[in-house]
Amino acid sequence: MIEIKKLKKSFNGSPVLNELNATIIKGEVISIIGSSGTGKSTFLRCLNLLEKPDSGEIWFNGLNILDKNTSINKVREKVGMVFQNFNLFNHLMIAENLMLGPVNLLGKTRREAYEKANELLEMVGLSEKTTAYPNELSGGQKQRVAIARALMMEPDVILFDEPTSALDPTMVDEVLAIITKLAKEGMTMLVVTHEMSFARDVSSRVFYMDEGVVYEEGKPHDIFAHPKREKTRVFVMKPKSFRAEISGNKFDFYSLNSAINEFGFKYELPPKQVRRIQLAVEEMVFGLVFPVFGGETAMGLSLHYYEESVKAELIISVKTGIIDFFAQYNSLSQDGLALEVLTSMFGSVASYHNEGELCLKVDVLPP
Numbered sequence: 158m159i160e161i162k163k164l165k166k167s168f169n170g171s172p173v174l175n176e177l178n179a180t181i182i183k184g185e186v187i188s189i190i191g192s193s194g195t196g197k198s199t200f201l202r203c204l205n206l207l208e209k210p211d212s213g214e215i216w217f218n219g220l221n222i223l224d225k226n227t228s229i230n231k232v233r234e235k236v237g238m239v240f241q242n243f244n245l246f247n248h249l250m251i252a253e254n255l256m257l258g259p260v261n262l263l264g265k266t267r268r269e270a271y272e273k274a275n276e277l278l279e280m281v282g283l284s285e286k287t288t289a290y291p292n293e294l295s296g297g298q299k300q301r302v303a304i305a306r307a308l309m310m311e312p313d314v315i316l317f318d319e320p321t322s323a324l325d326p327t328m329v330d331e332v333l334a335i336i337t338k339l340a341k342e343g344m345t346m347l348v349v350t351h352e353m354s355f356a357r358d359v360s361s362r363v364f365y366m367d368e369g370v371v372y373e374e375g376k377p378h379d380i381f382a383h384p385k386r387e388k389t390r391v392f393v394m395k396p397k398s399f400r401a402e403i404s405g406n407k408f409d410f411y412s413l414n415s416a417i418n419e420f421g422f423k424y425e426l427p428p429k430q431v432r433r434i435q436l437a438v439e440e441m442v443f444g445l446v447f448p449v450f451g452g453e454t455a456m457g458l459s460l461h462y463y464e465e466s467v468k469a470e471l472i473i474s475v476k477t478g479i480i481d482f483f484a485q486y487n488s489l490s491q492d493g494l495a496l497e498v499l500t501s502m503f504g505s506v507a508s509y510h511n512e513g514e515l516c517l518k519v520d521v522l523p524p
């Protein structure tokens with residue numbers, strides 16, 4: 158359906174795409190992942206010539222769209238695009254935003270376009286927003302409208318450029334649900350995304366981009382569980398991290414729990430696992446550290462979440478000399494209850510020293 162050969166693109170002399178090659182088959186859902194600045198969005202924008210490549214070939218349904226005789230407007234009618242920031246016309250009602258393309262480019266009557274707009278708005282769960290204006294909608298609703306607008310042109314493929322990056326975390330799922338629905342219906346899609354769970358669960362293939370090329374590609378399970386190349390391995394295995402400084406027992410632990418909740422929501426940790434993390438923090442700080450070092454002790458909290466294994470690693474660190482922490486704890490604790498609770502919940506508590514700090518660590522898995 159789409160074949161890209163030796164695609165090159167530079168900005169101000171700096172290469173962004175470096176002889177990129179790729180093939181997309183009809184009905185595939187390709188998630189494009191990678192660090193910022195590796196050319197993901199540029200690659201997507203080149204596919205409908207929002208950015209013109211410096212050289213290379215892009216074949217779409219047997220047509221080289223870089224040929225000077227190709228009508229790019231005709232190509233764009235079949236290659237829909239959904240942007241990060243919606244790109245809706247604020248002075249037009251939602252139905253009018255959807256109707257504009259089919260009436261002006263496809264020659265549809267206003268009645269035909271209006272009926273199609275109502276049908277698609279119902280499909281994305283916004284049938285009641287026909288006469289609303291974009292500024293009356295939430296970010297998630299605007300993005301669902303943008304998806305419906307792309308579908309109005311009856312495209313063969315839809316390109317999504319980080320469709321959830323501009324959204325509040327509470328609105329991400331509603332947009333991903335629509336994209337997932339389209340995937341099940343067989344729509345060909347390329348999705349630049351930072352939502353790793355979506356890339357793993359919905360894609361037929363994943364492109365990991367680095368150095369301006371598709372550095373590694375494969376089925377989601379292969380990319381996320383068994384990447385073959387080192388840079389891919391570092392990227393997909395990299396933990397999501399959270400850091401906080403605790404100044405003593407007058408620290409605002411309610412705010413800390415709220416921050417842990419936000420971290421869990423952002424990276425889709427199971428709610429029960431988030432609660433177990435909060436309980437572990439409470440027991441480690443109040444039950445282990447304060448009894449040994451005192452209630453005014455300052456400490457660091459590090460939380461690392463490994464998405465593939467669904468493991469959260471919690472580390473409490475205190476600046477101190479080399480000590481046998483558990484010997485100190487056992488001599489000072491009256492009942493040893495905190496350590497018993499932590500051991501029963503998480504299996505063990507590790508104690509080690511790192512660059513002048515005592516570190517206490519537990520691994521928190523979902524219950």
